[in-house]
Amino acid sequence: MSAQVLRFFAPCPRGLESVLADELSKLGTDTVQPANGGVHFQGSWKTCYQVNLGSRIASRILWQIAKTPYRNEQDIYNTVLALPWHEWFSPKLTIRVNLAAIKCPLRSLDFVTLKIKDAVCDKFRKTTAKRPSIDTVHPDIRIHGFLDANEFTLYLDTSGDALFKRGYRKAAGNAPLRENLAAGILYLTGWQPGTPLLDPMCGSGTFLLEATQIALNIAPGSQRHFAFEKFKQFDQTLWSTLKKAVLIEQRPVTQQSIYGSDLYGYALSDARINLEAAGLLDAVHLKQANILEISAPAPQGILITNPPYGVRIGETQSLAEFYPKLGDVLKNKFSGWSAYILSADTALSKTIRLKATRRTPLFNGALECRLLKYDMVTGSLKK
Structure with a gap:
């Protein structure tokens, strides 16, 4: 070739x-x-x-x-x-x-x-x-x-099916985040494997799956086929060599400092099914919990989540009550952490009653969102 x-x-x-x-x-x-x-x-x-x-x-x-x-x-x-x-x-x-x-x-x-x-x-x-x-x-x-x-x-x-279709998702929640958007958000946060990561409203587990694949150096396309395999100029020998190389680079599945929880059992069940399908269930800590009642799993880390907003639930009143409580939990229980919240709700940044240190415009499909960063600084961390 x-x-x-x-x-x-x-x-x-x-x-x-x-x-x-x-x-x-x-x-x-x-x-x-x-x-x-x-x-x-x-x-x-x-x-x-x-x-x-x-x-x-x-x-x-x-x-x-x-x-x-x-x-x-x-x-x-x-x-x-x-x-x-x-x-x-x-x-x-x-x-x-x-x-x-x-x-x-x-x-x-x-x-x-x-x-x-x-x-x-x-x-x-x-x-x-x-x-x-x-x-x-x-x-x-x-x-x-x-x-x-x-x-x-x-x-x-050359791809065929969109690349965010990694080939492992078996269960999807009401409004699953696309895998490539979740991966891009993880890059934007600067998260590195080894740093504790928590998604307290994990839904079907997209952030958890992408983070675990990054931590274990699993190539996102290693479990699927591509359109270029049907091209006349396709080089099967080269392709086999490249696939073997990425499989050798994969790390064994061991437990990571990656945590996921959700209020709803059915959502957690979806996350468990997807992690199991990807062979990654043993790498992640999962539990059913209310975000307003959890504690930080480590002294420092990155919290990242895609909470429900009006488009998905339509319960504007309950969300108006939820966001201030979420702000209180982040302030009181996550000092030393950086929190990243993806939201299409423009009122969120006002009602959460925290000052965002960064706002990154993103699109979830056609929906314009903001990735809001909140630094939960404590007195002991202001060195």
Whole structure:
């Protein structure tokens, strides 16, 4: 396999672009450039495999196959038709086309999507006398197009299912946090393995799972398959070598200073099922408890949680009573700790009656949130 330089784009939850750029640099990528909603980078096929295997924060890894000016739908059709699709994958595989646009002058994105599908199928017909079928639910190959006011960019998705689908989640609560957002938040807190970590409203356990995988050096993609395995240029030997290398680097499952609790037994049951499916149940301390009644499990550490907010529960009155009590618990029982609370509730920062030392804007899907940091400083810690 030639080590040709390829261009990629890794989308991620908005607000995590800078931590994703750092992560991609550590994973061996070149020419890393954060953009709105993701990071551009360059590398070889080996880089592509390594990043799919090792990125905790990226949503997908998209291989850029075209970037060109356009004026109309025919320009887009011609660009797509000119590409050597038959050299990349077999017409026996199913495809899906996704299209996004910002300030695009063309009238119908649905029509442009159809033109892209037609061009791919027409190229296959010309070169192989066969054409791929469309599957919008479980396609083998995803093609992503992006239009701005002047340029058309086309990508082949090397990941397949989104990268936050690690392959172990068996149970999900009412509003589970996506794994890559949870991992990005852990990076933003500066948490390091060995530092006590507590999620006192752990739900289905996403923070606990991501933290444990980081602590045990488990590659997030080691338990799943990827779309690039279906590409004609797929190098099975290289892929097997990379997977073996990350498995050797994994640490044995031992108990970590990672603690999770939840008021509700069913939520804790979901967390237990997910940890067990990942083979990580023995690494985490779990217990059923009310956040307003717990104590800190260590003199210092990081508390991180995604409490219910109006969108999820709709009980504005009970939340208005809950947040001040939460502030009191953090003040009285967690001195020496740093607390991070992800919230879409703008009233939270007022009603919790604590001064946030940092506010980081993040998006949980389409929902705009803030990651609020509270330093619980005691007199003895003001050295």
